[in-house]
Amino acid sequence: LAGCGADCVRAAHKVSPWMILFVYQWSLSRWGVQDYIEVGERRCQGSYREVGWCDFFAANREGVLGCVGYLALYCMSEEIAWYCVWHCDDALWKDGDTVVKVKSVDKSVSIIRAGGGGEGLHRRRKMQGGATQSNAMSGKKSANVAERARTRPMTGERLFQYTVSLWFHHFLLTYVFSIPNSRRSTNAPFIVWTLATNVTILLILYTIHDHVSPEVPPITNALNRNGLVMFLVANLLTGAVNLGINTLEKTEEEGLLVIFGYVCCVGAIAVALDRVLDITIKLG
Secondary structure (H helix, E strand, O other), rough: OOOOHHHHHHHHHHHHHHHHHHHHHHHHHOOOOHHHHOOOOOOOHHHHHHHOOOOHHHHHHHHHHHHHHHHHHHHHHHHHHHHOOOHHOOOOEEEEEEEEEEOOOOOOEEEEEEOOOOOOOOEEEEOOOEEEEEEOOOOOHHHHHHHHHHHOHHHHHHHHHHHHHHHHHHHHHHHHHHOOOOOOOOHHHHHHHHHHHHHHHHHHHHHHHHOOOOOOOOOHHHHOOOOOHHHHHHHHHHHHHHOOOOHHHHOOOHHHHHHHHHHHHHHHHHHHHHHHOOOOOOOO
């Protein structure tokens, strides 16, 4: 294990969240944990009442047990971001002693270090039609590695791959294995649905940015400028909705209308802070 180094760490980072999620979902489905979360008593019974922390655990079991699911969700999100975004952003791609740099925007290639007896040439020239290509790359191996790096899947392709894969797995979990989504227990279908929804949104935004308009939407800049403040505002608005509206008795159409109004309010406040007041609020 000590000899494999970074490769073993990367492999463990990829596999561990799925193992955590599998064990957690197994306990929910096979050991009755799902039923305990949904219909269990809020106070401990029998001899367990003498245990000091038992009542606290029973009263907050959704949050305590849900941490396992959210840990898996966080690790999976990190892995997806590394594979689809960070690793594709002007990534270094190497094979043996040959290292090339690929720009994510136009897939232009620069040889950083050439192998196989060749020498890397760092100059690039614009070719007719807008394509950028390494100029006079020497060494057959270097040229082959550069071509494979240039044609490997980049951000858009990888987001599309994850989108299809996640929705397929969600279909398997919900329709084949008949496991319903449960936000209260943060079970596997809910986590996969959350990932699939967000990756789909990222794919749509990336496609618009790459093929329609390279400009970043004003609402995105506004939210990023006061991220923590808008997080707090969104939570306060969530509390206001829960206090002012009996959400359990509303129809799906009314629920969508409430969500639409909620999103519009959050966006309007963010844009007002950014464009109208032109202030950045930092806490702490």
